[in-house]
Amino acid sequence: MFSDSYLGFWKSYVGGLTISYWVNDGLMAIFFLLIGLELKRELYKGELSDLKSTMLPIFAALGGIALPALFHFGFNKGLPTQAGFEDSDGD
Numbered sequence: 660m661f662s663d664s665y666l667g668f669w670k671s672y673v674g675g676l677t678i679s680y681w682v683n684d685g686l687m688a689i690f691f692l693l694i695g696l697e698l699k700r701e702l703y704k705g706e707l708s709d710l711k712s713t714m715l716p717i718f719a720a721l722g723g724i725a726l727p728a729l730f731h732f733g734f735n736k737g738l739p740t741q742a743g744f745e746d747s748d749g750d
Contacts, residue, residue: 669679701707735741
């Protein structure tokens with residue numbers, strides 16, 4: 660059905676490498692380079708150059724890191740999935 664053609668598209672080769680490889684390694688590297696350049700510009704000349712205006716994004720980023728982890732550990736406490744994955748041998 661559609662899933663076979665979709666998976667086939669990502670496994671097709673362009674320039675000797677799969678499209679999945681081009682996206683994961685090539686385009687994502689360019690994406691994060693551009694994000695880093697934009698962040699650098701904002702830190703030196705933009706809205707993030709003042710510490711007072713930077714505090715909200717900093718706390719939002721910290722919350723975006725901490726809250727999902729706290730939810731995970733809260734809902735999985737004492738379960739085999741508490742570590743984030745289950746052992747392959749079933750222990």
